[in-house]
Amino acid sequence: MESIKKQIPNIITLLNLFSGCIALVFATKSNFELAFYFVCLGIFFDFFDGFFARMFKVSSPLGLQLDSLADMVTSGVVPGFVMFSMLLKSQSEITSCPAFAYLGFVVTLGSCYRLANFNIDTRQTDSFIGLPTPANTLFILSLPLVLQYSDSLIVLEALSNQWVLLAIVLGSAYILNAEIPLFSLKLKKFTVKDNLLQIGFLIVSFLLIFFFQFLGISLLILFYVLLSVINNKIIKKQ
Template sequence: MHDGDAIPEALPEEDDEELSARRPRRKGIYILPNLFTLAALFGGFYAIVMAMNGRFEQAAIGVFCAMVLDSLDGRVARMTNTQSAFGEQMDSLSDMVSFGAAPALIVYEWALKGLGKAGWIVAFVYCACAALRLARFNTNIGVVDKRFFQGLPSPAAAALVIGFIWVMDDAGWKNVSEIAALAWWALALTLYAGVTMVLNIPFYSFKDVSFKKTVPFIVIVAIALGIAIINIHPPVVLFALFAIYGISGYVVYAYKKAKGKQVSVIATSIDEPDERGLHG
């Protein structure tokens, strides 16, 4: 046998543990919180489909169900320690559909299409403001006072617009796109909700409310009474609650200004070193 034909020495077998350590692990997806997010996304999609078929009461219910589910996914993730970057991105995309695109399309189909160019422009402004508000929230999450939202949160803005539609539909107003007065009211409310999302106005976030602490018995009684009041007439009560919340930020802003307290100015990035929250 020629020297050049020598059989190479066998490489030592690598340990299975070393191979598994070198091999990149696939990142899984937490199923529980993302189920809530997907359900919220379905609520927004369902609302759009119902509006396309002229069933605006069901569209409103779809958006409000999406709101409830959206409020649960984050809490479930924190309680079960299943937070992830994937879940955060999924939640933002779901919010954009359910509280950005869905309300804009529903109100356009319900009333604004009768106003011509002004109608679809305002619907787009609302949709664009929802996207800007969500993007600003994601980028500024580390520099704001957690007790407050910077601008009206998108679920509350959606509740203002959709709540008004639900109240009017429940009262028997049909073919609103042909009723100029109601259509202009819808346009004004949609513009108000959209612009308020991106203004530098503080809205209480309720994030400092802990569900792990004990509360007096009277608090449970108050919650039961609240549920009973909502069930008296859900469209009117829910719209009234969100209308009050929708102006509360301006009241807080005016109060802080009157007392000489600092009101935060949030830019579109956390890269600026002198960013400050609502601490004052």
């Protein structure tokens, strides 16, 4: 029974990897909506593998490595391929250069570096340094859905422009590894006073997604980074 308990977090981690593989298949078929949902499922498993490891007190070096390897697919390869696909579709006949689209995988490289660095960075136990890969993945995976469902001409033109997409790729790789402290949604104490930042963020998150759907997810990640920067400045002043 004890040996089965030790494997439960690892099984959940492998479900994260399996979800990422399915998402990648749908992404290759340009079914970005199902790819998005399977990535969300993978991120769900990614949260609960650590939860059960702590609950059963069975955290292990093997689990840590499995977690990063699974995340490398779900939150590394999948968003990189999505950006590759968007860059490929954004090229006009005049500026057509298929090799240019491969720059989308800079997202994958940035994710890989962050995941490796996260495993050896002892500062990221209660908060994050740089944008977590799951948050970055949700941002990237929401973009083709915004392009598909948005009625805003400005948004559509922006996300169809290869230079805007390239800026997103480079900005994504940077923010993943930037020395910017970002708050965690983990509740340290079960009091409203000690979790005002997290509660406020969750309320705004709900409103953004409710009113803007997929665009709300993109705005939500940007809001998360901005709110963290503002919070850092307030803390420094105090």
